[in-house]
Amino acid sequence: MTAQQNNKGSRSITRVARPGVGALARAGSLMAILALAGCAAGPGVKSGETYTDLYEGKSELTFSTMMPVESAEEAVARGDAAYRRGQVDEAVFEYIRSLELDPDNADTFYKIGIINLHKQVHDKAASAFRLALEREEKHAGALEGLGLMLMKEREYEQAQGLLEQAVAAENTRWQAHNALGIMADLRGDFPEAREHYDRALAIAPRSPRLHNNLGYSYYLIGHWSRAENQYRAALNLAPRHERTWRNLGQLYTRLERYDEALEALITVMSEADAWNTMGYIRMAEGDYRQAETFFSKAARASPSYHVTSNENLAQVRRLIAREGP
Secondary structure (H helix, E strand, O other): OOHHHHOOOOOOOOOOOOOOOOHHHOHHHHHHHHHHOOOOOOOOOOOOOOOHHHOOOOOHHHHOOOOOOOOHHHHHHHHHHHHHOOOHHHHHHHHHHHHHHOOOOHHHHHHHHHHHHHOOOHHHHHHHHHHHHHHOOOOHHHHHHHHHHHHHOOOHHHHHHHHHHHHHHOOOOHHHHHHHHHHHHHOOOHHHHHHHHHHHHHHOOOOHHHHHHHHHHHHHOOOHHHHHHHHHHHHHHOOOOHHHHHHHHHHHHHOOOHHHHHHHHOOOOOHHHHHHHHHHHHHHOOOHHHHHHHHHHHHHHOHHHHHHHHHHHHHHHHHHHHHOO
16 A cells, blocks of 8 residues: 555645735636636637537436526526436526526526536536636636636645635635635645634534544644544544544554554554554654554455555565664
8 A cells, every 4th residue: 555545535735835816816817817727618618699518417308398488587496496406417407598598697607617516527617617707707606616626736826816816705605715724734824724714614613524624734733632623523523524534543643542543544444454554654753663563463454465565564674674773
């Protein structure tokens, strides 16, 4: 198991320079941001009569027998009802019908963007958010949606500019605050990170993701008890939250509370994986002899781990040999 695989599910932190907001982050330069990020609408997206290229899902023939709508408002209402039923393809179809009657409604483009984002149809989501922002430059939802997409692509400076605009336009955008917190952690600005997490939690106090992220931020600066409290708060809300169990296991291994670490990790992985994860954590801490013990236990726990564990054991024994007796 590689170190990268071992960290799967946990937010990993790499230090980057603090990004400046700059001209690209300003509302007047929004279109430049979108162009630089490759988020321009696809060549097939129309700008007046039809927006069917924003749709991806069931064949449109599926909806060919639906009753016509008399107004854009009726189509939006139908789309909202379909969305509440979980019929997202039908919802997008109705929203597009609405746009054919009212092509200037930024909220409708935003709704299409959110659905496509959740379906991981990123090109169409970006196109929809872009079209929303062409109509309403400070649409908080579209700014947030596009900012979250750019953050996942590690376009941090552009993402930060959009997300800061989103919370400036509508300070209840907790996902934007969460993302800004993560990016603050990435550049080592931990006070700012916690400020964003606190704002997000004031809006969405029952989000296990937020509690986990705040806990990890505390972990990064060595506030162990606060980190543990936040992880426990996350698990009280979502007892199977995998990232939190992994982070809690990492914390307990770091604190040499090995029984608790194993108990946390085997909640979401095999015993062999758990021992191997603990081995990597202790090896990263320079505790090579303890790491050797854990890698040996991983090998014994699962025959399929024989090759991987022996490779890990060989590596940690080379490190022990360098240290001398």
